[in-house]
Amino acid sequence: MKRLFPVLCLTLLTTLGFSQGEKINVIVFGAHPDDCDNDAGGTAILFSKMGHNVKFVSLTNGDAGHQDKGGGELAKIRIAEAKEAGKRFGVEYTVLDNHDGELMPTLENRLKVIREIRKWNADIVIAPRPNDYHPDHRYTGILVQDAAYMVIVPNVAPDVPPLEKNPVFLYSEDGFQKPSPFEPDIAVNIDEVFDQKIYAMAAHESQFFEWLPWTSGKLNQVPKDEKDRLQFLTDWRTYAPNDATIESLKKWYGDKASSVKHAEGFEVCEYGKQPSDEEIKVLFPMLSK
Numbered sequence: 001m002k003r004l005f006p007v008l009c010l011t012l013l014t015t016l017g018f019s020q021g022e023k024i025n026v027i028v029f030g031a032h033p034d035d036c037d038n039d040a041g042g043t044a045i046l047f048s049k050m051g052h053n054v055k056f057v058s059l060t061n062g063d064a065g066h067q068d069k070g071g072g073e074l075a076k077i078r079i080a081e082a083k084e085a086g087k088r089f090g091v092e093y094t095v096l097d098n099h100d101g102e103l104m105p106t107l108e109n110r111l112k113v114i115r116e117i118r119k120w121n122a123d124i125v126i127a128p129r130p131n132d133y134h135p136d137h138r139y140t141g142i143l144v145q146d147a148a149y150m151v152i153v154p155n156v157a158p159d160v161p162p163l164e165k166n167p168v169f170l171y172s173e174d175g176f177q178k179p180s181p182f183e184p185d186i187a188v189n190i191d192e193v194f195d196q197k198i199y200a201m202a203a204h205e206s207q208f209f210e211w212l213p214w215t216s217g218k219l220n221q222v223p224k225d226e227k228d229r230l231q232f233l234t235d236w237r238t239y240a241p242n243d244a245t246i247e248s249l250k251k252w253y254g255d256k257a258s259s260v261k262h263a264e265g266f267e268v269c270e271y272g273k274q275p276s277d278e279e280i281k282v283l284f285p286m287l288s289k
Helices: 005-015 035-049 071-089 107-119 135-147 191-201 205-215 226-236 243-259 277-283
Strands: 025-030 053-058 092-095 124-127 168-172 186-189 263-268
Touching: 025 035, 025 107, 025 135, 035 053, 035 071, 035 124, 035 186, 035 191, 035 263, 053 071, 053 107, 071 092, 071 191, 071 205, 107 135, 124 135, 135 168, 186 243, 191 226, 205 226, 243 263
Parallel strands: 025 053, 025 124, 053 092, 124 168
Antiparallel strands: 168 263, 186 263
């Protein structure tokens, strides 16, 4: 079987539209600068380390998410933080100029999402589910859902060439139970890059050491020393797999799943390509390690 595996992979690469050695293009959407990092940062690092192309897109500039700063001043800070985070993750990072807290699922914004997916020639598109406590998160999910299929329609956003095939659209993991709980079709072990994910996320200082601690009553617990801050963030954002994610890890990693401490889960959206397990292994080559 081991001898047959390279042949099977080559056949699947051809079926998926890849030539041997071709890079996989992954685009991740979030509502705010730091959302992509939180939802798929470890997986992004793994893709990047394997030589594939990853892009993070924030649909808003984050200009409302702070207790003391706001507007253009805050937007500049958050864009600079995203740029630094992109370097640490090894990804390209784009921040669109929509106001934080005011994102709406308009045709204009849908076309922006369609263009971003097309320009990246995406094979995989990741976004939040459209059920969430924050309206910007919900509408990001809706906008990306609405872009599915439309990315292959030539007469929609005709200024950018359509994709030849519909990508695999995935939801990033969340803990919301209604109207339905998250179901991880894919789970990625991020243990080997967990520390790098935390370090990259820490570039968003205004969020992880100011705004989010303030909203959760932890502001007085935030250390001043950089090393202690990284430990603070590590203790706060563990990414420990829950029961559903553990079951998915067992599917993809077998006996190794029991030792996984940090993971990221993804659910296949019904609106994009429906990949087989074999195709998922090609699109997520880290699952075959």
